[in-house]
Amino acid sequence: MQPLIFTRFMTVEGLAGWPPPVFDPAGPFAGSITTLAWVLTGMAVAVLAIVLLAIWTALKGRPALRKRLGGERMIWIGGVAFPVVVLTLLLIWGLSLTSGISKPIAGTDMRIRVSGEMWWWRVSYLDGQGREILRDANEIHIPAGQTVALELTSADVIHSFWVPRLSGKLDMIPGRTNVMRIQADKPGVYGGQCAEYCGGPHALMGFVVVAHTPEDFGRWMASRQAPPPAPATNEARRGAALFASAGCAACHAVAGTSANGLAGPDLSYVGARRTLGAGILPNNRGAMIGWIGNSQAIKPANRMPAYTMLPAEDLKAIAVYLEGLK
């Protein structure tokens, strides 16, 4: 399966493509869920076959067999003992197989807090003590081959965090922190999607997980400790001034500048993101201008207003400024 996901069309492919991502795990946690799904499917088929055989015997079987099938003994064995034993064993096995996914945070875990917001994802990288060391949005970077513990929460309504190729699906509940572990065995880009209806543009609340080699991840993390480069061209400088004067900074933050709004996604390194609008558009200048100018036509009811009052050259200057933030 093509692992690179850049647009909504491909994100849909990443969630509903072939092979189905839930049957195409890219790490041990997703793998255990896939194993469980296959075993449960196998058991369901086996039980269905037994039931069909019993029905056939009851209708067409030899009289002696039919008599035994209708006896009290068969009800106790086939109707009570068999399901109790099989379902209990499956429950214990299934829970132990997947228990590693949500076990509590330990001191050595790499931690990332992800908060579901209507309709995007606030991402905070944490140190061992749970202090925030980096802010980002709509994109989660992880080292490949390592387990990462996600602390999932919500700022408003119930969302659900789902990257089918990397782990399970877990609700993000306001006022609560749910832990889920993810791991990608190989570097790549993995599509994710909110999996709990959260109003309005819920279906357009996507994100990507980018798995790097551990060395690349270290370099990425180090590079993000500094603020993004200052605008380098006149147009970008004009865009930066417009970003402040048009009110963008009321909701968006850019590290190293006076823009420190917290209501919307952090834009410190928005130019380096793979997607815009929370996993739904490719990150190019045209999509950036289209988003800033009228995101309401693209993602109706999202909380960013349309800026059709800005002239084309201003929209473009802001887009040029933002794409330089990388």
Added chain:
Amino acid sequence: MRGKAVIEKAACAACHAIPGIKWPQGELGPSLDGFADQGMIAGRFSNRPDLLVRYIRNAPSMTPGTAMPAMPISEGEARDAAAYLYTLHDR
């Protein structure tokens, strides 16, 4: 339908409503419904394939000040996208 794939990849529809693309249907730029039967590109240039391909790839070079940026696609991709736009006849 290579042109449609190019249009989806470049997200032209972030600004233009384009028949055949269900989502998005951007409203920042004009709808391209019936584009094949339209006389002018951007109200300035006659609607010829060579000019359209040039316009798709680098609109600001032809209409300075337009909100439409140069698109990060190759000549061949722009030709495919133009071919798709020329299937959009008035209904």
